[in-house]
Structure formats: C-alpha cells, structure tokens
Amino acid sequence: MSDFKLSRRGLLKTGAVAGAGLATPMFFTSAARAYTNEPTGSTVTLGFNVPQSGPYADEGADELRAYQLAVKHLNGEGDGGMMNTFSSKELKGNGILGKKVEYVTGDTQTKSDAARASAKSMIEKDGAVMITGGSSSGVAIAVQGLCQEAGVIFMAGLTHSNDTTGKDKKANGFRHFFNGYMSGAALAPVLANRYGTDRKAYHLTADYTWGWTQQESIAAATEALGWETVNNVLTPLTATDFSSYIAPVLNSGADVLVLNHYGGNMVNSLTNAVQFGLKDKQVNGKNFEIVVPLYSRLMARGAGENVKGILGSTNWHWSLQDEGSQAFVKSFGQEYGFPPSQAAHTVYCQTLLYADACERAGTFNPCGVAEALEGFDFDGLGNGPTHYRAEDHQCFKDVLVVQGKENPTSEFDLLEVVEVTPRAQVEYAPDHPMFAGGALGECNPGA
Amino acid sequence: MTNAIFPSKANDRLLMIFFIIVVLAGPIILAPFGAGYPDLLQRFAIFGIFAIGFNILFGLTGYLSFGHAAFLGVGSYSAVWMLKLLSMNVIPAIILGVVISGLFALVIGYVSLRRSGIYFSILTLAFAQMSYNLAYSVFTPITNGETGLQILLDDPRVLDGGTKPGELPLTNLFGIPMNATQKVEFLGMTLQFNFGFYFCAVILILAFYLSLRIFRSPFGLMLRAVKTNQNRLNYTGVNTRPYTLAAFVISGMYAGLAGSLLASMDPLAGAERMQWTASGEVVLMVILGGAGTLLGPVLGAGFIKYFENIFSKINDNVLHSWFAFMPDGLENVMVTLVHPFVGKGWHLTLGLLFMAIVIFLPGGLMEGFNRIWRKITSKRETATSDTSSDAASTPAE
Numbered sequence: 001m002s003d004f005k006l007s008r009r010g011l012l013k014t015g016a017v018a019g020a021g022l023a024t025p026m027f028f029t030s031a032a033r034a035y036t037n038e039p040t041g042s043t044v045t046l047g048f049n050v051p052q053s054g055p056y057a058d059e060g061a062d063e064l065r066a067y068q069l070a071v072k073h074l075n076g077e078g079d080g081g082m083m084n085t086f087s088s089k090e091l092k093g094n095g096i097l098g099k100k101v102e103y104v105t106g107d108t109q110t111k112s113d114a115a116r117a118s119a120k121s122m123i124e125k126d127g128a129v130m131i132t133g134g135s136s137s138g139v140a141i142a143v144q145g146l147c148q149e150a151g152v153i154f155m156a157g158l159t160h161s162n163d164t165t166g167k168d169k170k171a172n173g174f175r176h177f178f179n180g181y182m183s184g185a186a187l188a189p190v191l192a193n194r195y196g197t198d199r200k201a202y203h204l205t206a207d208y209t210w211g212w213t214q215q216e217s218i219a220a221a222t223e224a225l226g227w228e229t230v231n232n233v234l235t236p237l238t239a240t241d242f243s244s245y246i247a248p249v250l251n252s253g254a255d256v257l258v259l260n261h262y263g264g265n266m267v268n269s270l271t272n273a274v275q276f277g278l279k280d281k282q283v284n285g286k287n288f289e290i291v292v293p294l295y296s297r298l299m300a301r302g303a304g305e306n307v308k309g310i311l312g313s314t315n316w317h318w319s320l321q322d323e324g325s326q327a328f329v330k331s332f333g334q335e336y337g338f339p340p341s342q343a344a345h346t347v348y349c350q351t352l353l354y355a356d357a358c359e360r361a362g363t364f365n366p367c368g369v370a371e372a373l374e375g376f377d378f379d380g381l382g383n384g385p386t387h388y389r390a391e392d393h394q395c396f397k398d399v400l401v402v403q404g405k406e407n408p409t410s411e412f413d414l415l416e417v418v419e420v421t422p423r424a425q426v427e428y429a430p431d432h433p434m435f436a437g438g439a440l441g442e443c444n445p446g447a
Numbered sequence: 448m449t450n451a452i453f454p455s456k457a458n459d460r461l462l463m464i465f466f467i468i469v470v471l472a473g474p475i476i477l478a479p480f481g482a483g484y485p486d487l488l489q490r491f492a493i494f495g496i497f498a499i500g501f502n503i504l505f506g507l508t509g510y511l512s513f514g515h516a517a518f519l520g521v522g523s524y525s526a527v528w529m530l531k532l533l534s535m536n537v538i539p540a541i542i543l544g545v546v547i548s549g550l551f552a553l554v555i556g557y558v559s560l561r562r563s564g565i566y567f568s569i570l571t572l573a574f575a576q577m578s579y580n581l582a583y584s585v586f587t588p589i590t591n592g593e594t595g596l597q598i599l600l601d602d603p604r605v606l607d608g609g610t611k612p613g614e615l616p617l618t619n620l621f622g623i624p625m626n627a628t629q630k631v632e633f634l635g636m637t638l639q640f641n642f643g644f645y646f647c648a649v650i651l652i653l654a655f656y657l658s659l660r661i662f663r664s665p666f667g668l669m670l671r672a673v674k675t676n677q678n679r680l681n682y683t684g685v686n687t688r689p690y691t692l693a694a695f696v697i698s699g700m701y702a703g704l705a706g707s708l709l710a711s712m713d714p715l716a717g718a719e720r721m722q723w724t725a726s727g728e729v730v731l732m733v734i735l736g737g738a739g740t741l742l743g744p745v746l747g748a749g750f751i752k753y754f755e756n757i758f759s760k761i762n763d764n765v766l767h768s769w770f771a772f773m774p775d776g777l778e779n780v781m782v783t784l785v786h787p788f789v790g791k792g793w794h795l796t797l798g799l800l801f802m803a804i805v806i807f808l809p810g811g812l813m814e815g816f817n818r819i820w821r822k823i824t825s826k827r828e829t830a831t832s833d834t835s836s837d838a839a840s841t842p843a844e
Contacts, residue, residue: 052791105762107791112595112717120486120713121756124639138594142715145597149615149626207584208593236583237593439600441615 035365036151036446037127044099044364046071046351047106047128049119049143050157054110055237055264056135058298059343063133063157064105065336066344070351073331074101081331085324085380086352090359097358104128110135110237112142119143123150129364130155132350135263135343136237137161137210144173151446153366155350158343160262160294162213165394166435171443172366174373174393176353177346178426180214181434183293183313184221186399186421190311195256195289197226202254204245204269206261207234215260216434218293230254235265242269246276255283257290266292267302274306295402298341300414307404307414314400316345316382317415325382339412349381353388367443385423391430393440399426459659462741466655470648478636480753485628485641486712487756491749492647493708496654498732498744500701503658504694505730506739507667509674513568514555514575515729518548518699520582520721522706524589527596527716534606535598535616537625537646537711541704548703549696556695560688563677572723579721595717618711620646625712643712650708651745654701659741661697670694702729735804737811746812754797761789 039045048067051060072078076093083091095101104126106118115134122128131147132155134140140159147154148170156164156175160183165175191199201222205211211234219229230252235245246269249257257278261269273279273290281288292299295312318329318339328348332340340348353373361368374390383397401419408414428435469476473491477483482491501515522544529540559570582590590596598615607616617624625643632638661667669690672680680687710716719725728751736747766785770778788796808814 104760107759111719112715113719116713116715117486117490117756118760121484121760124484124486125481142595142597142717145615145715146713149617207587234584437601441600 034445035367037123037129039099039127039129039364042099043102044096045122045126045128046101046103046354047119047122047126047131047133048103049106049108049115049122049131049133051110051135051139052107054108056110056158056262057264058302059135059158059263059296059341060108060133062298062341062344063135063347066332066340066348067103067132067351069332069335070348071101071103072335074351074355078335079327079331082324082328082348082352082381085327086356087379088356088360090356091352096355097362097364101355108134108136108139108143110139112138115139115143116146119146120150123147123152128152130354130369132347132354133157134159136208137164137213138208138237140164141168141209144168144170148172148441148444151366151444153354153369155347155354157347157350159210160214161210162217162434163209163438165392166213167438168209169392169438169440171370171393171440174350174353174370174388176350176395178313178315178397178399179394180210180217180293181428181432182399182426183214184217185426185428186401186419187218187291187293187311187313188221188225190401190419191222191291192225192227194311196286199227199256199286199289200230200254200284201227201256201258201291202230202249202252203232203258203260204242204249205232205234206237206265208237210262211260213434214293215258218258218260220434227256235261235269237265239265240268242272243276245269246272246278249273249278250276250281253283255286255288257288259290259292260294261292262294262296263299264302266299270303270306270310279306295415296342297339297412297414298343300404301411308406310404311418312402313421314402314415315342317342317400317402317417318345319413319415319417320382320400322382322384324380328382345382352381353378366445370443387423389430391440392435396423396427398423459663463656463659466742467652470652471645473648474638474640474644475633478633478638481757482753483636483639485626485639485644487752488639488641488644489647489708489712490752490756492644492651493705493712494729494732494748494752495651495745496647496708497702497705497729498736498748499651499654499658500698500705501729502698502733502738502740502744503661503670503701504698505733506744507662507670507674508691508694510560510563510691510695511568511730512559512571512695512698513723513726513730514571514573514578515698515702516721516723516725517555517575517578518552518702519706519709519725520578520716520718521551522548522703523710523716523720524582524596524706525703526707526710527598527714528589530604530618530710530714531596531598531602532605534604535618536606537618537620537707540618540711541707544707544710545700545703548706549700552696552699552703553692556692556699560691560695572726575721575726576723579718579723582718582721590716590718593718595715598714618714647708647712650704654704655741655745662741666690666693731801733811735801735811737813740811740813743811743813750812751797754793758789758793758796759791763790765789 050063051057073081073083075095104122108115119131130153135158137159140156141164144154154173158177160179162180203215205215215232233245259266259269278288290310292310292312295314300307329339357369357372358364361372373388376388379385386395386397388395399421400417402415403418405414405416473488474483504510525547526540526544529543533539555574559567623642627642629640630637673687677687732747732751733744735750737743766782770781
C-alpha cells in the first residue's frame with residue numbers, strides 16, 4: 001500500500017540510534033568554562049528562589065524586597081545600607097568584581113519539588129551563579145543538595161532546622177540564620193526564669209525537618225532545666241485549622257504549650273489556642289503559658305493581639321540599636337515604607353556576604369567563594385561580631401529572646417527584646433549529636 | 448482504506464516519524480521559546496509519558512481517574528529507594544518503579560473499578576489522597592515526610608561500591624551521568640543537548656509507540672466499546688472488568704514509569720507529587736490536548752509545564768523590559784495590567800485558556816489543529832478522518 005520499506009521496528013531502531021548518536025558528544029561537556037555558569041559578560045546573575053505562595057508566602061515576599069534592595073546597594077544605587085557598616089570594605093558599589101548584578105526570581109511554592117525545578121531553571125536557563133532563598137528548611141535542604149550537584153553556591157535564607165548545617169550540610173551551602181539548637185539554648189534559661197523549673201510542656205510541631213529538629217532542641221534544653229515533655233504531636237505543614245490539635249491539650253495535664261510552628265501555621269495555631277482560652281487557664285496551680293520558639297514580626301502581625309506576652313527567639317529585630325541594624329532599617333524603610341523582618345535581614349546579609357566573599361576571593365568560582373567564607377569573622381551586619389564556621393558553614397552570633405509587646409505603639413512595634421543571649425551560650429561542637437551524621441563533602445565547582 | 452478508528456498504516460507510520468523527529472529535535476525547536484533547557488525538556492518528556500498513560504485509561508475507556516498522581520509518587524519513591532540501596536544506575540530504579548506502581552494500580556483498580564462514572568473518580572481520588580497522607584506522615588520512615596526522600600552520602604548502594612568520599616554520586620546510565628550536557632551556540636542561542644533528556648525522549652517515543660499499538664489493537668477497540676456503551680457490552684455477555692482493569696494497570700504503570708524517570712533525573716521524591724492537585728494536573732493535560740487522541744496528551748503536558756515553568760518566572764522587571772518601547776506612563780499601565788496574569792498569577796492565565804479551549808474546542812488542542820488542517824485541505828477530507836471528533840462527541844461516562 002505504501003512504498004515505505006521501513007518497518008516499524010526499523011524505524012524505532014533508527015530513532016534509538018539517532019538518539020544515542022545525539023547523546024554521545026555529551027561526554028565532552030563544554031570545558032570552556034572553569035565552573036558552572038562562569039559569568040563572561042559585563043553582568044552576573046543571582047537566583048532568588050523564595051516562596052510566593054503557601055504558608056510562608058509573607059516571609060517570601062519580604063525576602064524578595066530585601067534581595068532587590070541588596071542588588072541596588074551592590075550596584076551602587078540607594079544609600080548603600082549595611083555596606084557602609086560592614087566590617088569588610090571590599091564592596092565598592094560597582095557590582096561584584098566589576099560586573100553589574102542582575103537577578104532572576106522564582107516561586108518555591110514551599111514545596112521541595114517546585115523549588116528544585118525553579119532553581120534548576122535558574123541555573124540551566126538563566127545562568128545563575130548563586131542561588132539563595134527558601135523560607136522552609138525542607139526546601140532549603142532540597143535546593144542545597146541541588147546546588148551541590150550543579151556546582152553553584154547556595155546561600156540559605158530563612159531556614160532554622162538543625163539539619164541544614166547538620167546531617168544535610170553541603171560544601172556549597174552556607175547559612176547565616178540561627179537554628180533550632182540555638183533557639184533552645186537561648187530560650188530555655190529565660191523560660192525557667194519566668195515560669196519555673198517544674199513545668200509540663202505539650203509540643204505541637206510542624207511535621208518536617210525543621211519542626212522535628214526544633215522540637216528536639218527545645219525539649220532537650222528545657223528538660224535539662226527540669227521541665228517534663230508531656231506529649232509531642234506532629235501537624236501537617238499545609239494545615240490551616242488547628243482546633244483538633246489544641247483540644248487535647250486541655251486535658252493533657254500540661255501547663256505550657258510549645259508551638260513549633262512558623263509563618264501562617266503559627267498564626268493559625270496560636271489564634272486557635274487563644275480562642276480555646278488557653279492563655280487564661282490555670283493548670284497545676286500555675287498560669288498556662290504558650291511559647292513560640294521561633295518568632296518573627298510578620299507572624300506577630302498576623303496573630304495580632306494574641307502574641308501579647310508570648311516568649312520566643314529571633315535572629316534579628318528591627319528595633320536593635322546598633323549601627324548596622326539602624327542603617328538597614330533606614331534604607332529598607334525609605335524604599336518600602338515599613339521596617340524589615342528577620343527574613344529580610346538574613347537574606348540581605350547573605351547577599352552581601354556572598355558578594356564580599358567573591359571580591360575577597362577574586363572569583364565567582366564556588367570553591368574560591370567557599371574558601372573565602374569559611375572561618376570568616378565579620379561585624380556590622382546587625383548581629384554583632386559573627387563567625388562563619390568552616391566545619392559546618394553555620395554562622396555564630398548572638399540570639400535574641402523576644403516577647404510580644406503588651407502595649408504596641410504601632411503595627412510594626414509588636415515585639416520587645418527581653419534578652420540578648422551571648423554567642424558563647426549558643427555555641428556547640430560541630431559533632432554535637434543533634435548535628436551528627438552528615439558531611440560537607442568537597443566543594444563542587446561543576447563543569 | 449481509512450476509517451475513524453483504524454487509519455491506514457502509512458498514516459501511522461508518518462505520525463510516528465513526525466513524532467520521533469519533533470521529540471528528538473526538542474532542544475532546537477523549543478530554544479527560541481526559552482524552554483530549551485534540560486530540566487524543562489525532561490519534564491516535557493516525562494509528563495508526556497504520564498499523560499499518554501492516563502489517556503489510555505481516560506481517552507479509551509472514559510473512566511476518569513482522579514488519583515493518578517498516587518502512581519507517579521509510588522514510582523518515584525520506589526525509584527529513589529533503588530538508587531539508595533542498589534545502584535545509581537537508573538535501570539533498576541525504573542524497573543522497580545514500574546513494577547511497584549503496577550501492583551499498586553492492580554489493588555486500587557480492583558476496588559475502584561467496581562463502580563463507574565463519578566463514583567469511580569471519587570474512589571480513585573480517595574485512594575490517592577490516602578496515599579498522600581500516608582506518605583506525608585504515617586510512612587515517614589520510608590518517605591521522609593515533608594522533607595522528601597533524598598539520596599545521602601551513607602546510603603549502601605551495594606552495586607556501586609566505592610564512590611568518592613564526601614561527594615554525592617550522580618544518577619547515570621551505565622556510567623553516563625544524566626546531567627551531561629553538550630552546549631552548542633547556534634544563531635545566537637545556546638542549544639543544550641542533555642543526555643537525561645534524550646534518555647527520557649527515547650522512552651517517550653517507545654511509550655508513544657506502545658500507546659499507538661494499543662489504540663489500534665482489538666484490545667483498544669474493546670476499550671472504546673466500554674466507553675461507548677458498557678451496558679450493551681454486558682448484555683451481550685462480555686465481561687468488561689478484565690479489560691478496564693488491564694487498562695487501569697497499564698496506565699498506572701505509565702505513571703510509575705514517569706515517576707521513576709522524575710526520580711532518575713533528579714533523585715528526590717516528595718509527598719506533594721501525590722497530592723490531588725497533581726492528579727488534577729494530568730487530567731487537565733489530557734483534556735487540554737485532546738482526550739482520546741494520540742498526540743493530544745503530549746501536547747497538553749507540554750503546554751501546562753511550559754506555563755508552570757516559564758510564565759511563572761515573568762516578574763515585573765521582565766514586564767518592564769517588554770514594554771520599554773512605550774512612553775513611561777503607558778509602560779507602567781501595561782505592566783500593572785499584565786502583572787496579575789504572569790508570575791505567580793500563571794494559574795489564572797492557564798485557567799482562562801483552559802476555559803476557552805473547553806468551550807470552543809471540546810476536543811482540545813488537537814481538535815483545533817484538525818480544524819485548521821481541514822480548512823487547508825478542505826473538500827475531499829471526510830469528517831471521520833480523525834479520532835478526536837469521535838472522542839469529543841462522546842464525553843466520559
């Protein structure tokens with residue numbers, strides 16, 4: 001019927017051979033570049049991968065603002081912000097290594113899969129030489145793994161899980177933010193001081209790496225001071241109504257509720273807890289207390305009245321009076337009309353730290369940048385003297401214990417700093433059991 | 448001789464040749480659209496396979512499964528476990544992924560296929576949501592919950608032996624890493640020929656060929672009969688259950704294949720792959736492209752993935768550069784107008800397009816192409832020369 005002499009099988013074979021033929025030259029991967037996405041033009045591209053939807057969307061939006069501000073400052077626009085107070089003076093406002101900074105953005109959707117797809121397209125399509133962002137530790141860990149594989153630097157944003165620089169640490173990944181262990185170490189003494197040492201705690205925990213490690217850290221730190229952990233209930237990250245989790249707390253005999261929740265989760269669970277009247281209850285002859293170990297101003301605003309008097313810890317707060325914080329709050333406020341959150345602060349610092357490391361290393365090569373960051377001591381970025389530890393790529397700095405203000409003067413003035421816990425108190429050995437099990441491996445420049 | 452269900456063999460051959468050429472030339476064809484980078488190309492191929500498989504069930508039998516993402520997820524998890532325990536070579540991972548999801552489909556299909564229509568859809572949806580919740584919390588030791596299952600440095604990988612200390616191994620096919628990419632400069636564009644994509648592409652072509660054979664086989668004819676009038680078949684004494692179950696399992700295995708390929712390209716499996724939105728996505732892909740057609744599902748998959756990955760990346764900066772030629776005021780107005788439809792608003796645009804297609808082209812994109820084709824070659828073509836019009840006229844039972 002037709003003149004084709006080609007059988008289907010033959011056709012398939014041809015297809016397969018053609019495919020294989022096209023595939024073979026791929027062994028000789030373009031060796032012209034010394035490392036992944038080496039910037040050859042007059043610009044360098046950074047990838048800002050933040051949640052724009054999902055429970056952490058507020059934090060993501062604020063992160064994006066801070067990134068854009070950082071890019072402005074790096075390119076010499078605006079007032080320079082913390083570049084002026086930063087102890088390292090390599091950054092001149094002429095981009096990084098003379099190349100103008102450009103950026104691409106993506107939505108992680110607070111899902112590991114989507115975050116990786118987004119990061120991959122930044123690396124493969126847009127030629128990003130550094131990826132930063134993440135408002136969830138699950139996402140941060142997933143993207144950090146990807147960056148290690150692809151050979152680009154990952155500057156973690158808001159990720160508080162011990163695992164990010166613990167068992168899932170990677171040579172190409174760096175974290176400025178503090179972690180669950182530090183929260184526990186900073187918070188526990190204050191809690192014992194305020195609420196006594198014979199408390200019974202009930203934990204509600206977001207069911208992923210951050211929740212698990214923070215719960216473990218807080219439980220360990222409070223138990224060391226005499227508290228008892230009555231129960232720990234894991235809640236899905238996507239949950240929006242926590243009533244069914246709060247109700248059992250009433251009959252558990254516990255007199256403290258620890259909410260290991262963040263972002264939208266915490267706003268909802270705290271609101272539910274207050275609706276159930278937990279704050280006004282008396283248990284075991286003591287006032288019932290609620291603790292939110294990881295606090296942020298955005299969450300405090302979301303939860304409104306309910307945060308009054310509630311203790312927690314935070315990486316940074318805009319009311320800090322040091323020179324760096326002041327400079328940052330000023331330039332962020334001028335740009336957007338309100339003060340930055342801790343998420344905005346940490347990603348701004350990370351961008352500056354990356355740019356500075358490139359300048360000091362004289363290259364964008366991930367291995368050079370990593371070397372420049374490892375063991376780096378700096379000051380003037382709002383947290384006092386800070387150390388980037390070489391063993392696990394974790395920053396060590398003071399931790400703030402904060403409390404919801406009883407009489408806020410504005411919609412941003414919601415938290416007050418109760419104590420600045422000195423760095424020495426929150427330090428730990430790199431092989432601490434809560435962080436053991438992983439290895440940095442070797443830095444991967446790709447190509 | 449041609450008819451609606453069995454076009455001539457020459458036609459099929461042409462279709463196959465066309466398909467192979469287009470798929471293999473993917474990196475060249477898609478580069479001008481900004482979609483010619485490995486990760487998205489791989490996704491096109493993988494979700495093409497997923498949609499082709501779904502179409503075998505939905506397009507032929509009319510059974511609308513709302514839980515196909517469960518099989519995708521099961522395939523992914525099985526594959527990652529194989530990568531962790533056995534070897535970073537993707538072959539065992541893919542085989543296990545397909546087998547496990549096939550078994551899983553057998554169990555779910557056996558129960559769900561006792562009902563048809565909306566009850567079947569709800570049953571599959573319930574099973575998928577159950578699998579999602581199990582993967583998310585109950586089976587945390589197997590699935591690593593929300594964090595997702597990943598390969599670690601201290602995984603056994605018994606067949607691989609010594610990997611370099613401190614370095615995560617890459618997924619590979621007998622030593623060729625999946626991320627090996629050859630970059631070629633061409634007309635000012637960078638073409639990226641990626642090994643992982645070609646691996647997926649070859650499997651996509653095989654999957655397409657298999658689906659073509661099923662469409663043209665007596666088995667396929669029986670499935671179409673189920674869609675047209677299952678009662679009549681039952682009254683004539685035909686037991687349809689084995690046929691529908693077989694179609695369900697085959698399509699579950701396609702989904703498992705797609706899931707294990709996803710894991711082979713990027714060794715990570717998360718519970719969100721099983722979520723109902725993921726199940727809904729494949730339904731959209733197939734309907735958008737044209738249910739019951741051969742090429743439609745692949746087209747639909749490409750369409751949706753393109754939106755998800757390219758449209759969602761358009762931020763205000765990009766918009767400003769688009770409208771830069773306009774005077775400042777007008778530029779800002781245009782950016783404000785377009786802003787809600789791009790970036791995180793890509794769902795909105797996709798939704799509008801989907802509505803438009805369902806209303807004006809019930810047979811999906813394929814119907815659109817066929818209409819254009821008929822306009823061009825009008826007169827002598829008979830109305831029955833394509834299968835999509837037939838699919839469009841009989842909605843799912």
